[in-house]
Amino acid sequence: MKATSKTVNIFVELSRIIVGATFVLSGFVKAVDPMGFTYKIQDYLIELNLTEVFSLALPVALLIIVSEFLLGVLLLLGVYSKWTTRFTGLFMLFFTPLTLWIAVTNPVEDCGCFGDAFIISNWNTFYKNIVLLAGTVLLIAKWKLINTLFSLKTAPLAVLFTALFVLFFALYNIYKLPVFDFRPYRIGANIPEQMHVDPEKADIYETIFLYSKNGIQQEFTEENYPWNDSTWTYVDMKTHLVKEGEKPKIEDFSVDALYYDESSGSWNIGSDITDIILSEPSYLFLMVASSLEEMNMKHLNRFKKVSTYAIDNGWPFYLITSSGTDVVENWEKSNRSGFQFCHSDEKVLETMIRSNPGLILLKGGTVINKWDDSSVPLIGDMASVAEQTNIIAELNNTGTTGTVKLFIIALLFLIPLLLIKLGDRKMLVRKKVE
Structure with a gap:
């Protein structure tokens, strides 16, 4: 027993x-x-x-x-x-x-x-x-x-x-922004690298050719299809997954420029500028507003000042949104920001940063830093942003900041519980003495 x-x-x-x-x-x-x-x-x-x-x-x-x-x-x-x-x-x-x-x-x-x-x-x-x-x-x-x-x-x-x-x-x-970022757009991550996988580790597909002869259809592979036999008639071709491999961590990042057509007086979707954004050798700011309709307008002036500062230093500044061109038109008429607008998928933008709006600093496609709208640097602090953010990106790449944050959070949770437990023991000791 x-x-x-x-x-x-x-x-x-x-x-x-x-x-x-x-x-x-x-x-x-x-x-x-x-x-x-x-x-x-x-x-x-x-x-x-x-x-x-x-x-x-x-x-x-x-x-x-x-x-x-x-x-x-x-x-x-x-x-x-x-x-x-x-x-x-x-x-x-x-x-x-x-x-x-x-x-x-x-x-x-x-x-x-x-x-x-x-x-x-x-x-x-x-x-x-x-x-x-x-x-x-x-x-x-x-x-x-x-x-x-x-x-x-x-x-x-x-x-x-x-x-x-x-x-x-x-x-x-x-x-605020999440204290830990597990997404592929985290600080220190290189977006182009997240968009590709080693071909040897990718999905393996097989191409099947369907040919017909004397009313009978037969399937062939790339190795044995009768490309030089005129008695066979090509019918169809299809591919199927042989072995599932690794997937790119980012599969849907795509950005289209938006432009104002003065002749028609309307905003339109232009060319794909994804490569331009990801290959920019200098600093590049992305103001991410997944929805202009639901965007928090409280700190808009901060973004305007960052935009001015960026342009003065020759750094591109884009407002990237998933809102339609009609919404962009009405929003810009109301706010007269002068931002350079571009368009992307809503889910992509919500994954990039959990703030509407938020600010992302890129350099060569690498995420250098992120800010929620209330934490966007003031114009007086912008001069040291480049130096500070490079250090932040390096720390995030090594995982140093994450370990420190986790340790601090653990202490903030465990120490009060420990104090409650110590108070508990003191009450028990007091009871025994009495």
């Missing part, structure tokens, strides 16, 4: 750690980029023809983020184990069938469970949830075996702090 009991305890502890840590990781990486998770929810709503509830995507994203992170932390701390395990079970009962539907129908290639930090297939996501569900069922059945790190007096404080921490962390990453 003792051996059986010990085995059960081991499985309970393993389940608690695995389920809890997975929930914490999943909640944290979503909190890093809540807007990215919001866009993912909107992708599902589009597939379900529920675009009328788009406005609920962000609140739902925040609710899932807080719930997931909070449940994970409570499992690891052993706080309110009876109700924590039950709510975790409800969470898994909802998402496990959902991920099965996603795996079968494949409405979106990446479910977004771990944001852009870890991309796993929809089927692997479902298998992961099966394991988590099995562990959760064990925890629900054996919740009494879970040891808690906090007393009933301090547990509410630990719960409240955890919920507020992840909520404010997520809100910070909404109103």
